Each structure stands twice: as structure tokens, then as C-alpha cells.
Amino acid sequence: MTTGQHYIILGGVLAALLTIAPGLIWLERRLLALWQDRYGPNRAGPFGVLIVLADTIKLFFKEDWVPPFADRKVFIIAPAIVAITVLMSFVIVPFAPGVIVVDLNIGILFFLAMSSMGAYSIILGGWASNNKYALLGAMRGAAQMISYEVFMGLSLMGVVLLTGSFSLVDIVEAQRGMWFVVPQFAGFITFLIAGIAETHRLPFDIPEAESELIAGFHAEYSGMKFGMFFVGEYLGITLISSLVVCLFFGGWLGPAFLPPLAWFALKTFAFIMLFILLRASLPRPRYDQLMAFGWKVLLPVTLLNLLITAAIKLT
Amino acid sequence: MLSILRTLWLTFLHMFHKRETILYPEEKPKLPARWRGRIVLTRDPDNGERCVACYLCAAACPVDCIALQATEDETGRRYPEFFRINFSRCIFCGYCEEACPTYAIQLIPDFEMAEYNRQNLVYEKEDLLINGQGKYPGYNYYKVAGIAIGGKDKGQAERESPPVDVRSLIP
Numbered sequence: 001m002t003t004g005q006h007y008i009i010l011g012g013v014l015a016a017l018l019t020i021a022p023g024l025i026w027l028e029r030r031l032l033a034l035w036q037d038r039y040g041p042n043r044a045g046p047f048g049v050l051i052v053l054a055d056t057i058k059l060f061f062k063e064d065w066v067p068p069f070a071d072r073k074v075f076i077i078a079p080a081i082v083a084i085t086v087l088m089s090f091v092i093v094p095f096a097p098g099v100i101v102v103d104l105n106i107g108i109l110f111f112l113a114m115s116s117m118g119a120y121s122i123i124l125g126g127w128a129s130n131n132k133y134a135l136l137g138a139m140r141g142a143a144q145m146i147s148y149e150v151f152m153g154l155s156l157m158g159v160v161l162l163t164g165s166f167s168l169v170d171i172v173e174a175q176r177g178m179w180f181v182v183p184q185f186a187g188f189i190t191f192l193i194a195g196i197a198e199t200h201r202l203p204f205d206i207p208e209a210e211s212e213l214i215a216g217f218h219a220e221y222s223g224m225k226f227g228m229f230f231v232g233e234y235l236g237i238t239l240i241s242s243l244v245v246c247l248f249f250g251g252w253l254g255p256a257f258l259p260p261l262a263w264f265a266l267k268t269f270a271f272i273m274l275f276i277l278l279r280a281s282l283p284r285p286r287y288d289q290l291m292a293f294g295w296k297v298l299l300p301v302t303l304l305n306l307l308i309t310a311a312i313k314l315t
Numbered sequence: 316m317l318s319i320l321r322t323l324w325l326t327f328l329h330m331f332h333k334r335e336t337i338l339y340p341e342e343k344p345k346l347p348a349r350w351r352g353r354i355v356l357t358r359d360p361d362n363g364e365r366c367v368a369c370y371l372c373a374a375a376c377p378v379d380c381i382a383l384q385a386t387e388d389e390t391g392r393r394y395p396e397f398f399r400i401n402f403s404r405c406i407f408c409g410y411c412e413e414a415c416p417t418y419a420i421q422l423i424p425d426f427e428m429a430e431y432n433r434q435n436l437v438y439e440k441e442d443l444l445i446n447g448q449g450k451y452p453g454y455n456y457y458k459v460a461g462i463a464i465g466g467k468d469k470g471q472a473e474r475e476s477p478p479v480d481v482r483s484l485i486p
Contacts (some may be wrong), residue, residue, distance in 0.1 A: 035326050037335045281326035282319065 010101055017090060017235060022052040024234040028276050035280040056227070064223040071128040078125035079218075079225045082118055082232030086239055089114040093242050094169045096252045096260040107168040108160060111243065112153050115198055119145040121232070122200075122207055126217035137216025140287060141207030144197055147294045148204075151302040152194035158187040158309040159247050172251035181248040186305040188248040190298050195244065197294075199236035201275055203282040206290055241271035348450075350424035351409045354400055356440070357421055357449035364444065365419035365456060368395040372411035372420050380404035381411060392457075398440040403433055417456040421449040453479055 026041065026049055033040025041048035066075055092107040094100040104110050119142060126138020160166055162183065163174040171180075181188045197204040208216040215221075218229045245251055245267040252260035254267075285293070337344050346352070359365050368385030386396040411420050430436050448454065460470040460478035470477035 035329045037329055037332050039334055039336045039338070042338075277323055277327060281322045 006101075009099055012099075013090060013095070013101055014087070017087065017238065018231075020238055021231045021234040022056060023049075024237065024272065025055065025230070026052045027272070028234075028279070031273065031276045032280050035277065059224050059227040062223040064225065065220075067129065067131075067220050069130045070220060071130065074124050074128035075220075076225070078121050078128060079221065079228035079232070080121075081124065082121035083228050083235065085114045085118040085121070086232055086235040089239050090235075090242075092168055093239070093246060094172055094251060095242075095264050099261065100169065103167055103169050106166045107171075108156055108166045108247075112149070112156075115152070116145070116149055118198070118232075118236070119149075121229075122217045125221070125229070126207075129217070129220035131220050133213045133215075134217050134219045137207045137209065137213045137219070140209075140213075141200060141217055144200070144204065144206055144290060144294075147291060148194045148197040148298075151190055151294070151299045152198060154299075154302045154306055155187045155190040155194060156247065157306050158184045161306075161309050161313050168246050168251075172246055172253065175250040175253060179248060179250045179253075184248060184305070184309070186301055187309075188244070190302045190305070191247065192240075192244060193298060195240035196275065196278065197290075199233060199240055199275075201233070201237060202279040203284050204290065205284060206287055209284060211284075237272055237275050238268065241268045241275065244271050346424035346426075348424065350426075351407045351412075351422040353425040353428055354402075354405070354407075354411065354420060354422055354438075354443065355449060356398060356419055356444045357447060357451075358445070359455040359457070360448060360453055361455065362446075363392075363457075364394050365417045365454075366395050366398065367393045367417055367419070367456065368398075369393075369416060371414040371416065375410040375414035377408060377410060378404045378406055395440060398443060400438045400443060401436065402428060402438060403436040418449070418451045418454055419456075421451075423449065 029051070030040040030042075030048070041051040044050035044054055066072055089111045091101040092104050092110050094103070122141035122145070123138050126134040126136075126141065129135070159171060159180050162180065163171045165171065165174075174180075193204075200207050206216075207213075208218070210216075213219070218226055221229060242264070245264060249267050251267075252264040254260070254263035258266070357365050366383075368383055370383065370385070373379075373381040373383060380401040381399070382401075383398040384396040385393055387393055407422065409422050412422050415421075428436070455476075458476040459474075461467075461472055461475040463469050469475070
């Protein structure tokens with residue numbers, strides 16, 4: 001691949017992601033409305049799409065307030081971390097054959113590293129806000145991400161065992177015969193749950209928990225700094241959806257009547273819809289329930305899955 | 316776990332339900348007949364003003380948004396010289412309608428009264444007075460049915476008119 005092509009892919013991926021992230025705001029509002037017997041934003045532009053533009057302009061014009069009691073430097077850098085780490089993770093996602101920024105041979109490990117880095121954004125944001133609710137949210141976020149990261153990594157190891165490679169391109173290619181969702185169903189479920197927890201979306205939005213902690217770790221954020229957390233969250237949804245598709249649902253593979261990129265986009269879109277459906281229907285569990293579910297149910301399931309996969313692979 | 320899946324499915328099915336939202340400017344909401352909205356002054360069937368300027372509505376008004384001045388025409392019939400309702404103060408409680416002895420002041424199902432200028436919310440008599448009888452068609456304060464005495468039923472004597480069955484008018 002020439003350098004020119006590389007830059008085109010890089011620019012294309014970045015442009016697509018930064019269009020998708022605000023587009024998801026509109027999509028989520030429309031879909032939530034759909035599932036609550038409402039219409040949602042439908043005034044500005046066709047189907048209300050321009051509400052995104054209005055929202056962005058509004059965010060830019062809001063006062064960019066840094067509380068006097070906050071740790072100024074950390075406070076400013078925290079929102080950037082979440083967006084950067086998620087965007088970095090997209091480096092390893094193969095959108096179609098050849099359409100990938102870098103085909104790292106440690107692909108999945110890189111993603112796990114980056115998603116762990118994302119926890120820093122929450123912790124630092126909550127800590128720098130110097131506000132008890134923000135700190136509580138940050139603590140919850142840290143605890144949740146650490147405990148869910150454990151079996152997020154383990155749940156992927158089944159796929160890695162079956163493929164024998166950490167590279168996502170190899171993993172997708174290995175699914176030509178059968179999607180990994182069939183032999184790795186437990187891995188798929190645990191990865192999906194861990195992924196939801198990782199993006200702290202409902203029902204795992206314990207760090208935000210607007211009904212208990214106001215807005216949790218980003219309680220003190222306003223304007224475009226809050227916007228960065230927002231964009232990071234939606235990018236995270238896209239990331240987890242596209243990873244689920246790559247790891248368990250055959251990525252770009254599909255019948256030939258649609259191009260590979262379209263198959264990938266379609267599958268990812270279906271999972272984004274699932275994320276929003278989860279938000280529309282499920283209540284938030286209590287903090288201790290979340291922890292107990294993670295350590296006492298999901299972790300044993302993941303370990304069992306890993307053991308069985310390894311045993312089958314060995315024989 | 317099954318209950319979670321059931322919840323997801325039931326929420327998903329809501330996609331195909333009827334929307335609750337009324338898309339307001341294009342689609343008007345259906346207001347009940349007794350909705351307390353814009354206040355009007357009505358006329359009797361003979362096209363005379365029903366209002367006899369008794370000040371009871373102004374006295375009943377909890378926010379003092381009604382102002383009027385009584386006067387008499389050449390036949391001695393009382394009517395308001397001016398009648399002013401400040402809708403920027405009005406709370407649409409309907410007490411004026413309840414206090415009115417002649418069914419002159421009525422609240423009707425209309426709420427589209429928004430104005431850019433606050434001053435425009437002060438309605439004068441020519442804005443309030445309508446060319447109709449409102450919720451009580453056929454009622455005339457100056458017509459009496461009288462009382463029934465031996466050999467004469469209600470509304471049978473000279474200058475008496477047959478009684479109106481108010482219950483038949485309930486919307």
C-alpha cells in the first residue's frame with residue numbers, strides 16, 4: 001500500500017467516524033422516541049437530522065466553564081483522553097479487505113490497552129472536578145471498568161485461540177466457514193456485556209447515573225468539553241459494535257450481492273441499534289449488583305468458556 | 316435473564332404502536348367542550364349583550380385581571396362601557412364564568428393567544444365580544460319563565476317565555 005492510499009484511508013476513517021458520532025446522537029434520540037411512542041426531533045432539516053448541527057452550535061456557544069476549585073490542567077485534558085483512546089482503537093478495525101489503518105499483529109491487545117486507557121479519562125475527569133459527586137462517579141467508573149476489563153480480555157481469548165492470531169484481519173478471514181458467534185456464544189455474550197460496561201452505556205451507566213449522581217464524573221463539565229465526553233461515548237458505541245461484528249459476526253464477510261463495506265456497516269448498525277434498545281428498555285442495576293454480576297457470573301462463565309475452547313483446540 | 320430479553324422485545328414492539336405525540340401546528344389537539352381557554356363575552360338570541368355589568372366577575376377574579384365600567388342605555392338596560400381583560404395575568408381559573416349571573420362571560424376551547432408584545436394581551440371589549448351565544452344557546456337573561464300558579468304553568472303569562480331545559484344543553 002502506498003503512502004497516499006494510506007492517508008486516504010486514514011482521512012476517510014476519521015471523517016466517517018466523526019460524522020457517525022454526532023449522527024448517532026440524532027439516531028439515538030429518534031430511536032428512543034420510536035420506542036417510547038414519540039416522534040423525536042423531526043423539525044430541523046429532513047427527519048430532524050439538522051438537530052445535530054443545532055446541538056453542536058449550542059455546545060460551542062455555551063460558557064466553557066472551568067470551576068475555580070478544579071485542577072485546571074487535568075480538568076482540560078480529561079475529555080480529550082476519551083476521544084483519543086477510542087479513535088486510536090479504531091486503527092485496528094478492518095472495515096473491508098484492505099480498508100484498515102494499520103493491520104497490527106497484536107490488534108486485540110492494542111484495543112484492550114486503549115480501552116483501559118479510556119478509564120483514565122473518567123478517573124481524571126472526576127478527580128480534577130474536585131466535586132464529591134464527580135468523584136463518586138469516577139470511583140464507580142474505575143471499579144466498573146477494572147472489573148469488566150478482566151473478562152472482556154478473557155472473553156476474546158476464545159476467538160484468539162480459534163484463530164491463532166491477534167490480528168483482526170486474520171480473525172475475520174478465519175470466519176469464512178462459520179461466524180465465531182456459534183462456537184463462541186458465551187464469549188460473544190460476555191464480550192457484549194463487558195463492552196456495554198466499557199462504554200458505560202445504560203444499563204451500565206453507573207459512573208454517570210444522572211438520577212443518583214447528577215451526571216457523575218462529568219458533572220462539572222460544560223460546553224465542548226462535555227461534548228468531547230459525549231462524542232467519546234458515541235464513538236465507543238461504534239467501536240464496540242464494530243468489534244463485535246469483526247470478532248463474532250464475520251466482519252465484512254457476507255453474500256456477494258452487497259459490497260464488503262456495506263455488510264460491515266449494516267452489521268455494525270444493527271449492534272448500535274441494540275445498544276440504543278438496551279438504553280430504552282433496561283433499568284440501571286445497583287452498584288453492588290453490577291459488581292456481583294461481573295465477578296460471580298460473568299467471570300466464571302468466561303473462564304469456563306476459555307477452558308473448554310482450549311481443551312477442544314488441544315485435542 | 317429471560318425477563319430482560321422479554322423487556323427488550325416488548326420495548327422493540329413499541330416501534331409499531333401509534334404515536335402519542337400530536338404534531339401541534341400541523342395537527343390540532345382535540346379539546347373538550349368545557350376546556351377553559353380564551354374568555355369571550357356572548358350575546359343573547361336577540362343579539363343584545365348579555366353582560367349586565369354587575370362586576371361579579373371582576374370581584375371573583377383571584378388575580379384581578381378583569382376591569383369594567385357599567386353604564387346604561389336609553390332603555391335603562393345596563394351594559395359595560397368598557398370591558399378589559401388582561402390575559403397576561405389571567406390564570407384561566409373560570410371563576411368569572413361561575414360568578415356570571417347571565418352566562419355572558421364564558422371560557423372557550425381556544426388557547427392560541429400567544430403574542431410577541433405583552434401589551435397585545437390586554438383584550439378590550441371589541442376583542443372579547445363575539446357575535447354568538449357561546450355554550451348556552453337560546454338563553455336570554457331578560458326573558459323570564461315566571462312561576463307556576465294555579466291555572467298557569469311556567470312561561471304561560473304575558474311577557475313570559477317557556478323555560479329552557481338547562482340540562483339538555485350540557486355538552
